[in-house]
Amino acid sequence: MHTYPTPSTPQETAGWAAEVGRRAASIRRASLRMVHAARLGHPGGDLSCADILATLYFHVLRVDPASPYDPSRDRFIMSKGHASAALFATLAEAGFFPLNDLDTYMQPLSLLNGHPDRNKVPGVEANTGPLGHGLPIAVGAALAAKMDGATWRTFVLTGDGELQEGSNWEAIMAASQFGLDNLTAVVDRNRLQQGDATEHTIALEPLADRWRAFGWGVVEVDGHDVSALAAAFDALPAVQGRPTCVIARTFKGRGISFIEDRVEWHHRVPTDAELAAALRELTGDGGEE
Amino acid sequence: MSTKADCRIAFAEALIALAEADRRVVAVASDSVGSSNLKEFKRRFPERLVNVGIAEQNLVGVSAGLASAGKIPFACAASCFLTARALEQVKVDLAYSRHNVKLCGMSSGLAYGELGPTHHSIEDLAWMRVIANMTVVVPADPVETAQAVRAAAAMDGPVFLRLSRLPVPDVHPAGYAFQVGRAALLRQGLDVTLVAAGVTVAPALEAAGLLDADGISAAVLNLSTIRPIDRESIVAAASRGPIVTVEEHTVYGGLGSAVAEAVVTSRPVRMRMLGVPGVFAPTGSAEFLLAHFGLTPEGIRGAARSLVRES
Numbered sequence: 001m002h003t004y005p006t007p008s009t010p011q012e013t014a015g016w017a018a019e020v021g022r023r024a025a026s027i028r029r030a031s032l033r034m035v036h037a038a039r040l041g042h043p044g045g046d047l048s049c050a051d052i053l054a055t056l057y058f059h060v061l062r063v064d065p066a067s068p069y070d071p072s073r074d075r076f077i078m079s080k081g082h083a084s085a086a087l088f089a090t091l092a093e094a095g096f097f098p099l100n101d102l103d104t105y106m107q108p109l110s111l112l113n114g115h116p117d118r119n120k121v122p123g124v125e126a127n128t129g130p131l132g133h134g135l136p137i138a139v140g141a142a143l144a145a146k147m148d149g150a151t152w153r154t155f156v157l158t159g160d161g162e163l164q165e166g167s168n169w170e171a172i173m174a175a176s177q178f179g180l181d182n183l184t185a186v187v188d189r190n191r192l193q194q195g196d197a198t199e200h201t202i203a204l205e206p207l208a209d210r211w212r213a214f215g216w217g218v219v220e221v222d223g224h225d226v227s228a229l230a231a232a233f234d235a236l237p238a239v240q241g242r243p244t245c246v247i248a249r250t251f252k253g254r255g256i257s258f259i260e261d262r263v264e265w266h267h268r269v270p271t272d273a274e275l276a277a278a279l280r281e282l283t284g285d286g287g288e289e
Numbered sequence: 290m291s292t293k294a295d296c297r298i299a300f301a302e303a304l305i306a307l308a309e310a311d312r313r314v315v316a317v318a319s320d321s322v323g324s325s326n327l328k329e330f331k332r333r334f335p336e337r338l339v340n341v342g343i344a345e346q347n348l349v350g351v352s353a354g355l356a357s358a359g360k361i362p363f364a365c366a367a368s369c370f371l372t373a374r375a376l377e378q379v380k381v382d383l384a385y386s387r388h389n390v391k392l393c394g395m396s397s398g399l400a401y402g403e404l405g406p407t408h409h410s411i412e413d414l415a416w417m418r419v420i421a422n423m424t425v426v427v428p429a430d431p432v433e434t435a436q437a438v439r440a441a442a443a444m445d446g447p448v449f450l451r452l453s454r455l456p457v458p459d460v461h462p463a464g465y466a467f468q469v470g471r472a473a474l475l476r477q478g479l480d481v482t483l484v485a486a487g488v489t490v491a492p493a494l495e496a497a498g499l500l501d502a503d504g505i506s507a508a509v510l511n512l513s514t515i516r517p518i519d520r521e522s523i524v525a526a527a528s529r530g531p532i533v534t535v536e537e538h539t540v541y542g543g544l545g546s547a548v549a550e551a552v553v554t555s556r557p558v559r560m561r562m563l564g565v566p567g568v569f570a571p572t573g574s575a576e577f578l579l580a581h582f583g584l585t586p587e588g589i590r591g592a593a594r595s596l597v598r599e600s
């Protein structure tokens with residue numbers, strides 16, 4: 001059995017937010033480099049969840065890269081598997097594998113597929129890519145923890161367009177039926193899906209009311225404000241005895257002026273000049289290389 | 290060979306022409322308007338483009354309902370999600386119910402290479418062809434794609450069109466007329482028959498050229514309809530000699546298996562089945578993976594040569 005340090009709280013560790021911010025900037029830089037080098041990927045969705053991933057991995061999750069399969073670890077399931085560059089960059093930042101490995105993203109025989117594979121990459125908990133798989137898996141993991149009387153927690157990050165998949169709502173109902181207060185779903189609410197705005201495709205609003213109606217506690221936060229995110233995660237569950245949904249209000253492509261909030265950047269690849277410009281913008285955002 | 294083209298272009302043009310001529314034709318998408326090349330269709334017929342969001346089960350169910358009221362829906366999504374996610378809807382709502390829906394599986398096979406096994410659609414032929422009432426068509430080039438789209442619309446009943454985004458050359462002679470259920474003998478040969486479909490037809494033709502240099506005369510059969518299968522053409526191939534099947538699919542349950550079923554119940558001959566050997570593919574581009582699994586002119590040549598020499 002592994003012992004984890006108690007997660008730090010804003011009051012305890014001065015400067016933690018700046019540190020998480022620096023990590024988020026590194027994740028953004030690495031993701032853009034990876035997509036640029038691979039000539040493939042999903043930069044919009046990578047950048048939109050960078051602050052959420054940084055907050056989880058550098059403030060909230062009880063995971064230890066030296067012991068990635070420890071049974072008592074917290075589980076984080078990346079349901080929006082297309083943002084694999086951001087996930088891999090986060091895991092490498094956290095020390096699950098060397099940062100250099102990020103250079104192999106999507107290269108022949110690399111362990112870093114375009115979508116994460118738990119059998120290839122330490123720290124990856126679920127093989128996602130098809131949308132609407134993570135939440136059901138998270139429900140099962142959280143249920144297992146309950147069965148064992150274990151204290152580890154389960155977190156899952158979904159896209160917002162992803163919530164159009166019916167499988168999510170089956171899992172959302174099950175989680176409240178089973179009283180999974182050890183489960184937290186984070187929705188990357190960037191309002192865009194692959195081809196259009198969510199509300200112009202199949203509208204999700206009133207999203208918070210929908211989760212509440214299905215029996216979950218809901219918190220809505222600015223998904224780029226790491227202090228607000230941390231405050232939500234530090235106060236889990238939002239409602240006693242219920243699973244929690246954190247609706248993180250985000251912008252797709254956050255942090256890069258010419259990528260932010262533009263639907264075409266769902267899977268556009270930056271040119272050399274665009275990459276250089278993006279990296280320049282990021283140097284001002286939270287720290288240097 | 291001619292320059293290569295993405296068959297989604299021919300697909301979209303054919304669908305727009307059909308929609309112009311027949312008001313019943315509708316396109317149904319699941320946040321897949323761009324990836325199915327339906328943007329122009331949407332511009333031309335906004336009221337006949339239904340986008341159900343990221344929801345493939347709903348995509349197929351809604352299409353069944355549209356068909357029940359007389360529409361001719363073309364349900365378009367990445368083949369991996371369309372077939373795997375909505376398999377029960379395909380079986381029950383389309384095939385069993387006999388609803389007139391055309392499933393268009395885009396970017397099938399290994400086309401999504403680097404994106405990994407979640408996005409590879411190398412089981413779709415197996416899943417689709419074992420379902421009663423289904424017609425399964427894999428066009429090999431733009432001309433055949435356009436004809437297959439028209440043929441699907443013209444027939445009553447569920448059809449699965451397996452389409453690719455990988456650029457392919459024209460493989461058919463001028464004047465080629467696609468017919469559902471008819472294989473096309475693209476090259477005569479005496480010693481061995483290479484049976485292919487979709488993106489493997491062009492490398493099979495090239496392999497036949499290479500085999501000439503080995504003193505082996507290879508026929509090439511484009512088996513563009515996987516179900517109902519053209520038994521007659523397969524029996525004719527078996528009468529000539531051994532058979533090599535070449536598919537951008539697992540070797541279990543797809544084109545090779547369909548050919549073997551016909552061969553062992555008619556004129557058993559030795560076969561070699563090329564495809565993905567029952568594994569999840571490693572990371573790499575489609576081109577890399579096709580080579581990795583020997584689905585190249587050289588790979589096909591080698592397999593055919595050793596099969597002929599053993600026989």
Ligand SMILES: Cc1ncc(C[n+]2csc(CCOP(=O)(O)OP(=O)(O)O)c2C)c(N)n1
Binds near residue numbers: 190
């Ligand atoms: C089942 C399934 N259908 C379709 C896709 C193709 N696809 C990949 S990402 C995406 C859009 C996702 O939008 P959203 O969930 O909002 O993610 P984000 O905006 O965070 O990138 C789509 C349709 C998929 N991966 N899985």
Ligand SMILES: [Mg+2]
Binds near residue numbers: 159161189190191
């Ligand atoms: Mg989104």
